[in-house]
Amino acid sequence: MLSEPTAFTLGSIIYAKTRENKQLIRAGFLSSAPSWNWSRQFRNFHPEWDGVRFLFSEQIESCDVLFVYDAVPGNSAFKVRAKHRVFIASEPSSVKSYLPSFLNQFDRVLTTDQNTKHLNVVFSQLGLPWLVGAWDSDGKLLDQPLGYSDFEQFSPAKTKHLSIVTSNKAFTEGHRARLAFADRIKAYFGSDVDVFGRGINGFADKLEVLAPYRYHIAIENSTSSNYWTEKLADPFLTLTYPIYHGCPNILEYFPAQSVTQINILNPDDAIQKIKKIIDSDEAERALPHLQEARKLVLNDHNLFAILAKLANELASETIPQDRGRPYRLKPERSFQPRFAKLGNAGKRLSRRLTKSLTRFFEH
Incomplete structure (x- = not known):
């Protein structure tokens, strides 16, 4: 150094x-x-x-x-x-x-x-930045989160089987597809899968939903070429085998043996792939490839x-x-036409009003 x-x-x-x-x-x-x-x-x-x-x-x-x-x-x-x-x-x-x-x-x-x-x-x-290992038990950002050097040697005990993270957000087609697929997963696998997410089963940090698990279903909100996020990087950092929907050319970035690709828009086929994987010892056999993928996340990507x-x-x-x-x-707002700025202000006001009304009726 x-x-x-x-x-x-x-x-x-x-x-x-x-x-x-x-x-x-x-x-x-x-x-x-x-x-x-x-x-x-x-x-x-x-x-x-x-x-x-x-x-x-x-x-x-x-x-x-x-x-x-x-x-x-x-x-x-x-x-x-x-x-x-x-x-x-x-x-x-x-x-x-x-x-x-x-x-x-x-x-x-x-x-x-x-x-x-x-x-x-x-x-x-x-x-894109990693999210795992950044929050404390109260959901606040840690002053000293887990970093590069921590993950380089990270080797958690795998005591649980399968997890998936979703949320009740439904702003985009990707959000809605992910939520619908999570419902299918829960219905099919029952207690064999732990479903986490905002408005569903909360958690403070992704370390809780990744580190102890052998397998994780990772679903991107977008399926654009070359676009992948912490939804894949975080499982690699915790040596959790990802079953992945998202970037179609992901094998250009990571070893084929380190990830299984699924298409949640074909849920029946995706569920059968997941069942075959989690009923095997793929996570253990793939460990050297997961370690190689983690090195790529840390050093190349x-x-x-x-x-x-x-x-x-x-x-x-x-x-x-x-x-x-x-x-x-x-900033980008300086380049927006005046009517667009007014429209954005209206949207922000509408969101605040909706939140206020929601809190009122909840109480």
Whole structure:
């Protein structure tokens, strides 16, 4: 591991320098979830990857490359000086399409949406953040969640059989299909499956619904190519064999022996596949492949491994001299037509009113 860096200024760009005289690329990272402990995805919580030092602060003023994940935080524009600006579009096209005028603020866009309108689009899986091991028993974010180094050696005892996580959310077709399939699973397997989820059978952290289980049914809300989430990464981190519905080309990312794919839109076939798997010793036989999949989650398909690779590629590019000047970065709402802003405000008011009425009638 590199030693602790010191900072120095060269021209108008600030660099980090280690005692080994290596210049570190300074990468600013902004997101719609600033309170999330992003450092958990680094070894020993040290936010450095392959010569790139990541800076997690909403007060970033200068960096070599700025990464913006999901959204520009806050409701107003701010100035930042960076040679490169990169946006990570974390939502699939079935959930959200980002405004082209908003995306034009960035030099590159990382996305799985093939319809994204931008001059420099990088189509790739995005290494979306893990959720397992982040909350305490009261459902509050841990100050020191489980991180990279914890999961690297994690080997929980498998004392339970099969779990599935769903919820009573039904906003999208994916949500509704998942909820309907969970009902079928419960009806067929009965006490052989533990069903968890918001509004169904609550839990504080996914560690409870993954670590002790041999098998887990993981269902994405989207079936887009290259788009997969913590719904698959979390079982791999806990060495729980996933029975998976989602990304159709998932075997391009993980060993075939580490996962079984199902299609919940063909529930009878999916249920028979699940029954065959859980009646076998597949989870035990697959352990070496689960361990390999976990290494891939930690090292290759980690969000910051992906961003560090891109940062190194960008650092080698020749860019115009004025690229490092301060740039006024605006949130997406700044690019919405006025009537759309009013419509969004109305939706927010409607949601608040619905919640208030619900609480009133429940009491």
